[in-house]
Structures are given as structure tokens and as C-alpha cells.
Amino acid sequence: MAEIVMERFTRCPTGNPADEVVFEVVVADDDARRWDSPIARTTTLARLFTRGSLVALGARKRDILITTARGALRTIRLAARLDASHRDVDLTPLGITLTFPMVRGVPLPFDFYGGPAQGVAEPTPATLFDTYKVRARA
């Protein structure tokens, strides 16, 4: 499975690397090969999941979005709110395909947003990103 760590958080109050806690937001496709495999292939974006210690988030709610299109048409396709539990979301219904090997300068067919939770409810798929951005912070 090809994984990309989209966000990584660490905390280490003592400075001792053995005490460091780590939290990651990861996307993965449905192919067994690594992301950097030179083998030409087309895969499907399959999962978005979190791993590690939620302590690294500092008990702050967080929104994770997969979006498509840009500008005023930018649309939320997948939304996940992180609070006190891990998330593992099936992305295959989105039908987002990836082409390998990746070519630098060629954008992927989706964008990623991770930031503090906005609004009291989890963001809604199939709504505009601009609408999401103006929501009051929970």
C-alpha cells in the first residue's frame, strides 16, 4: 500500500526523543506498491486514516478535508472531524484515481486541507469550501 503522511504532529515536553508522541494523518491507495515505485500504474485513492497518539493534537478538534476543483468551485468531497478518537475513512466511493510514477509539477486530482475545526458540526461533503471557511469556530 502506498501511503502519504499528509500531516504529522509531534509533542515532547521533556526534549527526550524517547518521550516524543506522534500523530499522523495518512492517505493510501489500493495498490501494494510503495508511493515511489517506478512501475507505471493507475490506482485508486482508498483510505484516509489517522494513527499515533491523539495527545499530540493537544485535545483540539480538527477538520480534515479532501476537496476537488479550485477557486469558487472548490468542493468538499470528504470531511472528517478529529477529536478524541481515530478515524479510518473509505475513500473509494470518491473514485479518485492516481497515476504513477508521479510527475513533479503535475497536481494530483484532489487537494488536502487540515486545520482547526470550524463550526459546531462536522463539515458536509458536496458543499463548497468557501462556505466551510466562513463558519464560526466551534
Added chain:
Amino acid sequence: MPSFVAAAAVTYTFDGETNSASRTIPAAAAVFFACTLWHGTSPTIAATIAAAAPTESYQGFEAGQDVRNYLAVFVGAPSGAQTVFVGTSDFSVDSWSCGFRGVDGIDTVDPFDGQVTDTASPDSISVTTTADGLAVGVQCGSNPDLGTSDTEVLEGPVDSNGATMVAVASAPGTGGAVSLDWTTVTSLIQLAIAVNLRHAAAAGGGPMFRGS
């Protein structure tokens, strides 16, 4: 509000998976470290100063440009000549642009919040700030002509491929959303990540008693 010390930033570039070298750490409450890694698809970034892990760190990835940006705050890092390590655990063709600078007035327990990565509009990123916080963003560009309408904190050198550089900008918090923006003449601006640096917690903390 946190403020970067007057001492100039230390900046450098290197190729390969890791770099460990003696560098001059400024006298400050904390050190803010930033770097950008080209060819950063899979590996994550780690850094230490004097073998100590950062108090807090954050990194984001932009797959279309294969760039990973990283920022970290090291509270209480010893000043003077210290070993600074940065690296990853993967490819041998990585190229890096790095820089660090001292920062005072920062919360030493919880240095930042509001972490944000947004791959859709990399030349501008919106950070949710506290009124006494400082929005700080890390940008990766591809030529040494990045500018910002905000305050430039540091600008690292272009890597050996002439491909990427790190540019850090800051803007005072407002208690709401603050936009950090970069401009360029010829660069390909690639990825911004940003945080709200938190102001130092008030000294003491015990209850206040009023005489009668």
C-alpha cells in the same frame, strides 16, 4: 506576543537523507526551525538540537510538487555551538533548504496551535490566531525571489538542484483568521503550512486574593 530575536537567522542547504552539524544557536526562549524537503513523498522529517527533540513540531505534504514542509519549536535549546540534526529515513536524492531563528515571548509549554495545511492555494494560507499570538507560515519556492507582504522571518538558500528554498513569514494575531501571503516573479510557489505561535503564559497562575 511572541517575537523573533534580532540575531540573524542561520540558514543552510544540503543533499541526502540526513544532516548533522555544529551550528550557532541564538540566545532565546526558544528556537523556531523550518525546512523544506524536495522529493518528500513518503518519508517524514525529524529534527533535534543538542540531541533534544522539539517541544512541538508540524509538517505537511504537497503531492503534486513532491514537497514536504516542516516547522518546529525547541523550547530552552542551549545557545552557542550545538549539533543540529535534520533528516528523514528514505530516498538518497533528497534536497533540503533549512533555517532557524530565536523567538522570545512564546508559550514554553504549548508553543503553537492552529496548525494548517492547504494544498489548493499555496501562495496564501489562512491561520486561526489568538489576539496575542503570532501567525507564522513556512513556504517552499523554487527560485530565490519569493517575497511576502507580511514580515519575513527567514529565507533559506536554494537547494543544490536550484529547485526549492524555504521562506518563513509572520503576521500578528487578531483573535481570528490571519492570512499569510507570498509573492513571486518567477518562482513556482509550492506549499504553505502555518501555525499560531502562542504568547507566553502569565507568570504564577495561582488564585488572586484581595485583602479586606
